[in-house]
Amino acid sequence: MAYRTTASRLERDQVLREHVLDCALQQVAERGFSALTMSGLARNAGIATGSLYRHFPGKGALAADVFVKATRIELNTLKEQFLAPGVASDRLRNGIAQFAARAWHSRQLAYALIAEPAEEEVETQRLYYRQAYATIYGELLADGVRDGSFLVENIPLTAACLVGAIAESLVGPLSPQARVDRESGLPSETLEAVTHTITRFCLRALGAKELPQ
Numbered sequence: 001m002a003y004r005t006t007a008s009r010l011e012r013d014q015v016l017r018e019h020v021l022d023c024a025l026q027q028v029a030e031r032g033f034s035a036l037t038m039s040g041l042a043r044n045a046g047i048a049t050g051s052l053y054r055h056f057p058g059k060g061a062l063a064a065d066v067f068v069k070a071t072r073i074e075l076n077t078l079k080e081q082f083l084a085p086g087v088a089s090d091r092l093r094n095g096i097a098q099f100a101a102r103a104w105h106s107r108q109l110a111y112a113l114i115a116e117p118a119e120e121e122v123e124t125q126r127l128y129y130r131q132a133y134a135t136i137y138g139e140l141l142a143d144g145v146r147d148g149s150f151l152v153e154n155i156p157l158t159a160a161c162l163v164g165a166i167a168e169s170l171v172g173p174l175s176p177q178a179r180v181d182r183e184s185g186l187p188s189e190t191l192e193a194v195t196h197t198i199t200r201f202c203l204r205a206l207g208a209k210e211l212p213q
Contacts, residue, residue, distance in 0.1 A: 017055045024066045024207045029109035033118040064121035071129045079136050088144030096199050104191045111174040114167050132190045134159040151207030
C-alpha cells in the first residue's frame with residue numbers, strides 16, 4: 001500500500017518550515033547572510049540538521065527563501081504607501097521616507113538584502129525583485145504623469161533608474177564600515193539628511209516640485 005502524506009503532516013511540515021525561516025531571518029538580521037549556516041540554524045531552531053535538509057537542500061536555497069520572505073515584506077509595505085490617497089509626488093516622498101526609515105532601523109538586514117555578497121540563488125532573487133520594485137515604481141510614475149506630478153517619457157526605464165539610485169544611495173550609510181565609524185564617534189550621515197537628499201534627487205529627476213530647503 002502506497003504511503004500518503006496526511007493533511008495534518010503537511011500542516012506540521014509547513015509550520016516547521018516557517019519556524020525555521022523565522023529563525024534564519026533573525027540570524028540574517030543580526031549578522032548577515034555570511035553568518036547563516038545549516039548546522040547553526042538547526043541548533044537555533046531546535047531541530048536536527050538532517051531534518052533541516054528535508055526542507056532546504058542547502059544554504060543557497062535557504063538563503064534565497066530568507067531573502068524572498070524579507071523582501072516581500074518590504075515590497076508590500078512600499079506598495080501600500082504608493083497606493084495611498086494623494087498626488088503621486090507626495091506618495092513618492094512618503095514611500096522613500098518610509099523605505100529609508102525601515103532600512104535605517106534594521107541596518108544589518110537592509111544591507112544584507114541590498115548589497116551583501118551572497119549565494120547565487122540569492123543573486124537570482126535580487127534580480128527578480130529588482131524588477132518587482134521597478135514595476136510598482138512604474139505604476140506610481142504613470143499616476144504622476146496623469147496627475148501632473150511628473151514629467152517622464154520612458155516610464156519603465158525611469159522606474160529602473162529610481163530603484164537603482166535609491167538602493168545604491170543607501171549602501172554606504174548601511175554598510176558595516178559606516179556602522180564602525182558611527183560606533184567610533186566619527187561623523188556620519190543622519191537618516192534625515194539621507195532621506196532628504198534621496199528624495200530631492202528623485203523629484204528633480206522626475207521634473208517634480210522639490211521639497212522646501
